[in-house]
Amino acid sequence: MKSAVIVFPGSNCDRDMAVALEKITGQKPLMVWHQDYDFPVVDFIALPGGFSYGDYLRCGAMSARSHVMKEVVKRAGAGVPTLGICNGFQILAETGVLPGALMRNANLHFVCKDVELTVENTDTMFTSGYIAGSNITVPVAHHDGNYFADDATLDTLEGEGRVAFKYANNINGAQRRIAGITNKAGNVLGMMPHPERMIEPALGGSDGRILFESIMNRLG
């Protein structure tokens, strides 16, 4: 499985993502600097966490308008599996590939801690390794993770099984406790929690590993 990690100025979980991908898939991902938007064909694209462009304007807003994202959106539209974590999710929401927006946490504070997530749908290429309805532990680290969309959109997301993860306890004010969603085609997942930080017992657990293993199982 050949992956690419897109790196923006201010990305800071790019190395963590690369380490996780290499540890789990056995293959070093391609690190794609945002200016190198004409990057080779890959099986999987990851948009890592961080503070691209300093989160100035709005989280993800500037990256969403970059050349490289035009390319990512095009490839995602053509079916290339794409995962956006934290800032990556914010960027995907800003591009419109995923619906809704990530607002400031309800308590206005940055929050970094392990949270319980409920796996809502195991019929996605990102979650097939989990047990439906089970709870997993994955850390969050964000200031703007409060998912918002209008009721009609939320109904659609839930109705179409596009909510991949919900917070067991609402940590940031997200509508319907949503932590991660997929696009209609199911090849794009955006989530606020960081599965790449939970891939070995020394880091506090391995629940995040299963997500990467699921992708790998699908892509071979």
Next chain:
Amino acid sequence: MTKIDDTVITPEIVKEHGLNEEEYARIVKAMGRVPNYTELGIYSVMWSEHCSYKSSRFHLKKLPTKAPWVICGPGENAGVIDIGDNQAAIFKMESHNHPSYIEPYQGAATGVGGILRDVFTMGARPVANMNALRFGEPGHPKTKHLVSGVVEGIGGYGNCVGVPTVGGETNFDPSYNGNILVNAMTVGIADQDKIFYCAAAGVGNPVVYVGSKTGRDGIHGATMASTEFTEDTEAKRPTVQVGDPFTEKLLIEACLELMNTDAIIAIQDMGAAGLTSSSVEMASKGGVGFELNLDNVPQREANMTPYEMCLSESQERMLMVLKPGREAMAQAIFEKWELDFAVIGEITDTGKLTLTFGGEIVGDMPIASLVEDAPEYERPYEYTAKRESALVAAPDDLNKAVMDMVGGPHLCSRRWIWEQYDHMVMGDTIQRPGGDAAVVRIHGTEKALAISTDVTPRYCFADPYEGGKQAVAETWRNVTAVGARPLAITNCLNFGNPERPDIMGQFVGCLEGMGDACRALDYPIVSGNVSLYNETNGSGILPTPAIGGVGVMADSTKMATIPFEGAGQSVLLIGETKDELNVSLYQKQILGTESGRPPHVDLAIERRNGDFIRMLIENGQLATCHDLSDGGLIAALADMAMAGKVGVNVTLETDLPLHAALFSESQARYLLAADAETAEQIRMEAKDAGIPVAVLGTTGGDRITVNGGAVDLSLAALTEAHEDWLPNFMANAS
């Protein structure tokens, strides 16, 4: 601009620059003429307490700074130690007290930014941030606002640059009501053959400015940090810099990328006193001169004067000397990261700092004079008088006392703070905040660094010598308690006005204690910072020599942590508990007084007990361990039970009154937990080594009980009080 530089230097202007008459006379003598306004400004910051250490240098020289594993001691941007495998740990702690009091968010944020730069300037990738924070009493009207702003500022900066903030300490005391302390520490890792220093070399080589543009922010920050606060201090808000962590992140990556080439001869961050201090230090260390063309300095604002450019403390800027011909390659790297890059001058053989602007020479000063002629004061000092021991009464209600302490401002969980810090980014935090020391794995290996920041200011006030020893010993103990070998420390020496003999006596006493502890524990000081004049309207802070200790463990899979691991573990106490309740947290919080003599630190015993603990952990015999400090045995017991979510039942066989056995803050003690068989083995080994050891009891149930019910508390209730104090306190933050 000429108008400003033509300003006639009057005694008032000299005074406004924080220089006394004698110091001004020295400047005139060194220059052989009256300085112009720009030159006066430059002298004033270079000779400020903050930059010149004029009150402290004499005493700092006496501190131990050497060991076989020390690669670079004090004097560079940060200290460097050998951690094996051709790797080095580079670290330093620095204060940002005055700015943080005036503007808590930006003050704290730029404190983090500054210390990060000190570390990556030397070629290290920063891997961990720590902090040591002191606020006024919780009831003071400003405290919540300051806690809230400082925590957000530290988080706002550290989270964005993507360096985990892995731990620290937070204290409340009325002495900080008008002068909080924000001390930030960064630890980085570099290859030993890729360490960069600041000594400039090579006449004609280009001097290059990179990073953010220069604005008018922070002018006179170093001077502000060198005076006492008064009530009109808030008017100094414009001297607080504004941080841009996004630019810092780019600067880290760009610098590290350039450091992978052979282009850099010397590099220095622009910290306090900005362009002035960085160029003077680089030139001075290299024994060369600098000629800078200020027209080429990237500027954020129009019509800046040479004075402003030289004294600006705009953040996220660096100065480098490159090998000739490498400019284009270096520039390409900085352009990739969208940062300014400008050749602003070159190295000369004049030994002078020569500044040109608009085709004119606007400053011409001997470098040696700026650095070496700074006055060194051996200020008069009076040692703090030795106190008599005080009797410390038992509490009316033991259970309530424990509950109040564990669920009170001093011992409560700091979770509300550290959950606002990204403490996991970089994927190597293997011991998160809340333990004895933070532990960060060295990327790609099983080795790890353990880091702890500590000091007990009330001890330092009662007995500076013992307090200084204790601060060093406590970091050593915390680093030991997770299983690491303590290697070296950095310090941040926060004191009041050194012109007062009693304050200077505190300073000297603390340093003597620190020095003795460092020598006895083979634990030298490799970097540090002095922050004096921490006073408001004549009232000084408690002497607060914050220590940041760093240790290394070869096999991090053996690391010890504090939570009890389920029911049925035996609990052991290592070390002797004496009747040492004077100046204890119990005395302070429950009895409302801090009298008598603080606990004595016997450094030989400290070392013996600590070496024993580390051996157990390295042998794989011990995985649950906690050092004893504030609040004594009962506080440590509660920590381990709360963290492990399991109760504990202990019996203390002692001649001491029970409240002394529970709350005494005797040093060199550790609580251990292990299965019964291993515990017995540990007990025998301790006995054979002549180390006091006692099996106290067993984990299990949902209560903490001592001596058949003398203390009997629900773990759930205690945990709730412990976890809720700080969030409840902050809930109404203004």
